[in-house]
Amino acid sequence: MSALPNEASGTCRTLIIRNLVKEYRAGQPVLRDISLTIDEPGTVAIIGPSGTGKSTLIRCINRLVDPTSGSIMLDGVDLAKLQGDALRQARRRLGMVFQEYNLVERLTVIENVLCGRLGYVPVWRSWTRRFPEADIARAFALLESVGLGDFATRRADQLSGGQRQRVGIARAVMQEPDLVLADEPTSSLDPKTSVEIMELLAEVGRDRGIPVLVNIHNVALAKRYARRIIGMSKGLIVYDGPPAGLQDSHLAEIYGGEGWME
Amino acid sequence: MSALPATGSLRSRAFPPNWPLRIAAVLFLAYVAYAAQILDIRWERFVQGLDNGARFLGRMFPPNTAADKMQLLLDGMLESLQIAIIATGAGVLLALPLGLFAARNLMPLPVTVLARGLIALCRTFHPVIVAILFVKAVGFGALAGILALIVATLGFIAKLIAEAIEEMSMKPIEALRAAGAPFLSVVIMGVVPQVLPRFIGFAAYQLDSNLRNSALVGLVGGGGIGATLFTAFQRFDYDFVLTIIIAIIAAVMAGEVLSAFMRRIYQDEAPTGEVKRGPTGPIWHRFTTTERTLRLAFWGIAALALGWSFQTIEIIPEFLYDAPQQTADLFARMWPIDWSYYGSTVQTALVETLHTATLGTILAILLATPVALMCARNVSTSIWVNTLGRFILVATRSVHTLVWALLFVAVFGPGALAGVMAVAVHSIGFTGKFLAEAIEEAKPGPIEALRAAGAPRRAVLLKGFWPQVKPAFLAVSLFRWDINVRESAVLGLVGAGGLGVALQAAMDNLYWDQVGLVLVVIFAVVVVTELVTSVVRARVI
Numbered sequence: 001m002s003a004l005p006n007e008a009s010g011t012c013r014t015l016i017i018r019n020l021v022k023e024y025r026a027g028q029p030v031l032r033d034i035s036l037t038i039d040e041p042g043t044v045a046i047i048g049p050s051g052t053g054k055s056t057l058i059r060c061i062n063r064l065v066d067p068t069s070g071s072i073m074l075d076g077v078d079l080a081k082l083q084g085d086a087l088r089q090a091r092r093r094l095g096m097v098f099q100e101y102n103l104v105e106r107l108t109v110i111e112n113v114l115c116g117r118l119g120y121v122p123v124w125r126s127w128t129r130r131f132p133e134a135d136i137a138r139a140f141a142l143l144e145s146v147g148l149g150d151f152a153t154r155r156a157d158q159l160s161g162g163q164r165q166r167v168g169i170a171r172a173v174m175q176e177p178d179l180v181l182a183d184e185p186t187s188s189l190d191p192k193t194s195v196e197i198m199e200l201l202a203e204v205g206r207d208r209g210i211p212v213l214v215n216i217h218n219v220a221l222a223k224r225y226a227r228r229i230i231g232m233s234k235g236l237i238v239y240d241g242p243p244a245g246l247q248d249s250h251l252a253e254i255y256g257g258e259g260w261m262e
Numbered sequence: 263m264s265a266l267p268a269t270g271s272l273r274s275r276a277f278p279p280n281w282p283l284r285i286a287a288v289l290f291l292a293y294v295a296y297a298a299q300i301l302d303i304r305w306e307r308f309v310q311g312l313d314n315g316a317r318f319l320g321r322m323f324p325p326n327t328a329a330d331k332m333q334l335l336l337d338g339m340l341e342s343l344q345i346a347i348i349a350t351g352a353g354v355l356l357a358l359p360l361g362l363f364a365a366r367n368l369m370p371l372p373v374t375v376l377a378r379g380l381i382a383l384c385r386t387f388h389p390v391i392v393a394i395l396f397v398k399a400v401g402f403g404a405l406a407g408i409l410a411l412i413v414a415t416l417g418f419i420a421k422l423i424a425e426a427i428e429e430m431s432m433k434p435i436e437a438l439r440a441a442g443a444p445f446l447s448v449v450i451m452g453v454v455p456q457v458l459p460r461f462i463g464f465a466a467y468q469l470d471s472n473l474r475n476s477a478l479v480g481l482v483g484g485g486g487i488g489a490t491l492f493t494a495f496q497r498f499d500y501d502f503v504l505t506i507i508i509a510i511i512a513a514v515m516a517g518e519v520l521s522a523f524m525r526r527i528y529q530d531e532a533p534t535g536e537v538k539r540g541p542t543g544p545i546w547h548r549f550t551t552t553e554r555t556l557r558l559a560f561w562g563i564a565a566l567a568l569g570w571s572f573q574t575i576e577i578i579p580e581f582l583y584d585a586p587q588q589t590a591d592l593f594a595r596m597w598p599i600d601w602s603y604y605g606s607t608v609q610t611a612l613v614e615t616l617h618t619a620t621l622g623t624i625l626a627i628l629l630a631t632p633v634a635l636m637c638a639r640n641v642s643t644s645i646w647v648n649t650l651g652r653f654i655l656v657a658t659r660s661v662h663t664l665v666w667a668l669l670f671v672a673v674f675g676p677g678a679l680a681g682v683m684a685v686a687v688h689s690i691g692f693t694g695k696f697l698a699e700a701i702e703e704a705k706p707g708p709i710e711a712l713r714a715a716g717a718p719r720r721a722v723l724l725k726g727f728w729p730q731v732k733p734a735f736l737a738v739s740l741f742r743w744d745i746n747v748r749e750s751a752v753l754g755l756v757g758a759g760g761l762g763v764a765l766q767a768a769m770d771n772l773y774w775d776q777v778g779l780v781l782v783v784i785f786a787v788v789v790v791t792e793l794v795t796s797v798v799r800a801r802v803i
């Protein structure tokens with residue numbers, strides 16, 4: 001696998017989340033008062049048990065979920081307050097990678113990658129598939145770099161899980177994002193493929209000089225690839241620091257009990 | 263714990279008598295007898311009818327192929343084809359946005375409520391009634407037929423599109439939204455690829471459905487082969503009637519072959535496109551050469567067909583100028599509605615319509631079950647039996663209920679007996695097709711087990727197939743009953759009893775306030791049957 005095209009966007013943007021609260025039902029907060037700052041490129045892993053609000057946190061950032069209160073500042077713009085066109089413009093710079101890949105099954109791989117440009121191109125271009133030359137060239141280069149150079153005209157539903165996730169990552173990078181959000185990107189994959197996908201996400205962060213925020217269940221993988229680990233439990237951040245500092249006592253606090261750690 | 267009793271009364275029987283079922287069967291038979299008595303269906307009439315029928319058939323054979331008749335036939339068929347093509351093209355085009363507006367997973371609530379209301383309105387009235395209203399508004403001829411079929415197409419396709427959109431996966435949609443795609447781009451890249459295969463299926467089905475229906479709107483002045491057919495009936499040219507019916511069946515079968523072809527091009531395989539090596543890097547083509555050729559051919563043919571239809575169809579523009587005025591006038595004359603007509607005539611007609619639909623459906627199931635068994639390849643292994651079964655299904659379905667009603671009125675005389683027979687015979691195609699599919703989908707395991715144990719054929723059907731097919735059987739019966747209520751409401755237009763008789767009488771007398779009442783009653787009946795079937799479906803199936 002060759003390195004991703006080097007298109008580092010210069011200085012890293014700053015994401016500052018302050019007092020973020022999300023209640024799906026009134027009085028039952030899933031996120032209670034989350035505050036964190038991300039201002040360095042590289043992988044940041046969010047770990048924690050199921051149902052603790054990891055996905056909700058990530059989805060609040062690009063507003064697939066609307067936060068109940070708090071602010072999400074990206075370079076001085078509060079994402080939590082955006083609506084309509086302004087929100088669309090902001091979302092273009094936030095790449096997202098999904099647990100179940102969320103590809104359009106009946107479209108080809110290259111069309112799925114080009115979907116990453118939909119926020120930039122006018123509607124008639126998506127209708128006729130006449131994307132700008134430069135976009136198509138980049139899509140091919142990205143496919144090459146994720147190891148799917150020969151799969152451009154394959155339909156997405158003919159790919160394996162790992163291949164689909166590579167397409168998902170290529171689509172996110174196609175957006176030229178300032179920040180990549182990955183929601184359990186490896187949970188539907190086997191251990192070997194999971195490592196490859198984490199490797200690829202880390203590469204994206206490194207080569208483009210942007211932060212990659214990853215929700216992940218696998219603590220070992222998180223420690224191996226993340227520069228920083230955020231441990232969540234019951235809607236609160238209980239650990240925030242380098243992987244080296246993550247002790248068994250922290251894990252016990254995050255996941256509860258100790259029996260599962262052998 | 264005591265030992266299990268090995269013998270004696272405590273041991274339950276393998277197949278105990280099912281008393282609720284037996285009571286239901288008795289009630290069912292009592293209903294059939296009661297309804298038959300209401301509709302004045304007696305054995306003598308039936309026998310006498312068969313006698314008539316033999317004479318009638320005698321006058322039909324051989325089909326008339328005289329040159330002047332063939333010219334009439336050709337003109338009528340071509341006009342029907344044009345009506346069907348234009349109505350399908352325009353209807354499908356309008357149905358796309360309407361279906362999208364009705365999808366609750368993409369649109370805000372008020373928009374979906376409006377769109378769903380419009381769709382429901384389009385679906386409530388039988389195309390024949392819509393055609394009658396359009397004939398009054400824009401005059402006799404093809405235009406009225408086209409407009410009526412556009413309404414029917416809109417109601418059917420828009421509803422199915424909305425359902426297809428609501429059933430699609432929201433995951434890719436979420437991804438495209440997260441990438442900041444504008445709404446229309448989300449629709450184009452996320453929604454269209456997911457619903458296109460089903461949409462093509464509906465559109466192809468609608469083309470041959472409109473071909474069938476265009477024979478129908480002609481009966482009430484909407485142009486096409488239906489007008490030719492109706493004239494032939496009125497002149498007792500029964501040999502020409504047979505020619506026309508054979509032509510309709512042939513056209514509908516050709517339409518089914520064509521729509522199967524259309525589905526193959528578009529539905530099974532999405533285009534993959536190809537990548538060619540260019541001087542500066544890879545060049546992406548959305549379609550391969552074959553894909554592009556097929557698509558161009560498809561759109562070329564569609565454009566030619568539409569162009570030809572628009573060019574040659576006879577539309578008298580003068581009729582269009584005062585259409586809005588005529589329509590306003592029509593509704594003005596319906597108001598105030600003459601409620602007194604209800605007690606005197608409409609109530610009896612309404613009861614007759616409901617019994618006709620119910621008895622017709624029961625008879626249809628009785629007739630369709632053996633045909634379905636003939637068609638199901640896992641029951642009848644002979645290809646000849648399969649083919650014969652399929653031919654019966656297509657032939658009964660190709661001829662519309664109203665056309666069947668015309669035939670049966672000639673055989674049994676005016677009245678509900680002809681209506682029941684028409685409903686039953688036309689429903690064979692629909693009911694039989696779905697039953698045959700349900701039978702073919704039955705799991706082979708239990709059936710093999712019964713056969714391996716040496717069970718006779720009757721036992722295999724009763725204990726192997728029936729339990730598996732039962733839910734589908736009930737669903738299809740209920741669905742068909744719902745359709746048949748609508749059909750029965752218009753059968754009276756050709757003399758086969760029910761609300762249509764009251765409608766025809768009111769129109770003949772130009773009592774538009776009475777017409778208004780019949781329309782209101784039909785509307786109410788359709789709404790109530792929809793409610794009843796949805797409740798029953800939720801409870802039973």
